[in-house]
Amino acid sequence: MAALQLEKQRGRYAALAIAAVVIVVGIPLWWKTTETYRAWLPFSEISELDSLQLQLSVDIEVVFSRGTLTPEQQKKFPLSHVNEKEHQLHHKTEFSCGSVVVYVIPESSTLLPEDVKVYVGQRRTALLRSPPFKTSWNLKEVLSNLDVEVEQVVSTMSFGHQDIVAALSNRVRMTKVTKESMADSMRAIKSSPGYEITFSLLNPDPKSHSLHWDIEGAVQSYIQPLLNKLAPIANFSVDSQILYYAVLGVNPRFDNSVSAYTLSADSLSHVINPVEARLGSNAASSNPVLNFLLYVPDAHHSPLFIRDHSKRKVPSNAFHSPRWGGIMVYNVNEMYGPEAERPVDININMAKVMGVFLAQLRLMLGVQHTHPPTGFVLQSPGSAGLADWELDRLLWSRSVENIATASTTITSLAQLLDQIGNIVINDNIAQQVSSAVTSLQSAVAELEAGNLAFALQYSREAILASERAFFDPSLLHLLYFPDDQKFAIYIPLFLPMCVPIVLSLLKIVSEAKKRRADKQAKSD
């Protein structure tokens, strides 16, 4: 009897010991080994990014030229504001990126013609004819009188409310959309670290025309200056090709009134698709491609003109498609007579062609048409094809767009990683995320301070890091197990083991209860 009791006691201890081992050692071990490795991410800072408050400041310098202010007013100005410098308007002065200098000239000055109020120069400067003001005003009143005009100038040269809203359209869908602003936002290509520009010459009739185009020279002379100027925004790679026997997918109609073939505006949209099948693209990069096609019509369908919606002739003879590129039709029928020996050697006038392509490239890259208020005159862009302040406009909208995109990417990545607990977060992803967050914070700070160049650089770094983190191949959540599948896996493993333990524990507990009840009964 005593031996039996001892056996039973030993059995009880054994069961308790096993249960203890399972609970104390087994469960933590199982938890640890089935955990997914998740490196630490700065979730708090990311949630701060969600409510992004952007503050953009522009450095404006207002210079009063001699004769604008009466001597009494000049005397009334505090000394610190008076800089009586013989400030000659040097053409070569480099003003820092993002700043605007406004020179105020006297009302009666003859520098500007009568009806012109503002002349916007190429390099971030503007001449403003001062509005009439009383001689008794002090500095503050003079400046506040100029406020409206200066604001107009700055919104033309830097950014206005609409531009920033358009740049943020990725993050904040515009509620009130005007057709023009939507068209603008759809036309410009999205911000990307690099772009590929391809120039193609389409020669459907090599038997009649032997075309020569000096594309390398043209790119070096005309396109490369623009791309060099746009270097802070993205990397550009340019290539070119010649396609023979490539036809447009649409049959042009012969118009008797001008004895030429015409393509109507409605049929233009069907031209691109058959051609696109033949255009190659660089397989090595995933950068967006901008195609510029030069089509020389075959001898039987020359000359070929494009008509717009109101059946008028288009002077440039070219059309473009948003985010894709442009096509120009170049007629060569006037360059040779009917008796010329086929194939005719033809040198293409690259200046004319590049003029059109440059204009289309500007539109594709987002250099918006500025609609300045009345009384404004804009200096022509010059050899680079892009005025400094136009570049500034692009930089402002690009940095805002980059910041918006990067912050959206980071916040959605954090949300995704939070939601799906099974994704492994490697160290390199955590590092990319942290660097993206710090770059974003720096970019926002630089925008606030008004340093546009640094802001753009930080925003580019932020977007690169965030894209790399989001699109990392290791973040694939193939570990999606619905709950019933999890049960189906664990039950055959753990149930046979747990049932004896649980039952023996229950038996121990019930025996202990019975003994206590017996003891109670005995003691009573």
Place this chain on the structure above:
Amino acid sequence: MDYYNLLTTCAFIHLLVSIPYAYSNYVENKAGQFFSSGHTNNWAVLVCTSRFWFNYRHVANTLSVYRSVKRLGIPDSHIVLMLADDMACNYRNPKPATVFSHKNMELNVYGDDVEVDYRGYEVTVENFLRVLTGRLPPSTPRSKRLLSDDRSNILIYLTGHGGNGFLKFQDSEEISNMELADAFEQMWQKRRYNELLFIIDTCQGASMYERFYSPNLMALASSQVGEDSLSHQPDLAIGVHLMDKYTFYLLEFLEEVHPASQANMNDLFKVCPQSQCVSTPGHRTDLFQRNPGSVLITDFFGSVRKVEITKDTINLTSSLKPLIQRSGSGDMQIESLTYVDQLPVAEIIHQNAIQGLSYSIMTEGTPVNF
């Protein structure tokens, strides 16, 4: 009489005046419609998930949708075609290099212009999800990527064997509807699509779109939960069923659509009613912003580009830089290029002569002449 003439001439003049006005209005409306759909490019992801010869019909399904999509204008560079098995060059195909969709071999959907991006065992759940979410390794070529942006309309077509809430890939793995919904949500978070049309032709296909929760999704399925999608007709010469019913009637519908057609989604919903399909096709439009009646078929199946006339040009006055200046610092020595000798005989003889010499030095024997 005169009064009558006057009235008719007045009416005629009025008509003449109002017609151009109405026409310009129409043109304005057309122009407005161009930008109303909000997309600038189209992509298509067409997936066939089953292998083995008896699943010929799934490959034919996918290829017929591929053919329609290409005919309506989407270029190969914008189509990701995933075929899990090669039926055209299968050993059991009595007519090699063809895949037919109609019996009596009426229509060969394989053609000679098919570009398959993922073939055979490359069609896996992982690759499919990687293509959708964009998480491909950096070495993936351009043709295997879905490079869509926030203004792309994407068409996704899946076919194969499926069940309630899953789709079978390659007879060895499955994708669940939750995974698919999560993948679409990730696409939305990264703005990889403007609008997405999801078509699935499997048994119990409607279960696959039940769990979608991202905006701008429209889904069509060939059968409801609990129903089977049936195949259409066998061809006795080839020996297998050629197409599934739903896709067969879808193909017939799409053959009538041309790039300028105005057919809209409501017509697509009517494709293959129960009398023809035996199963009940379903669709889901609650996540879609626009009214399906205003969505053109070509918004997803075709690729109608928006074009604008280039109005401004830049006057370039500087002439091209002459060639000499452009070569940069230092003249480039242009050497004439020749082919490398395939068998460098001279080197072999020279080398062996040296070896022979050293050998003869070491062994003091007669040198061997080669």
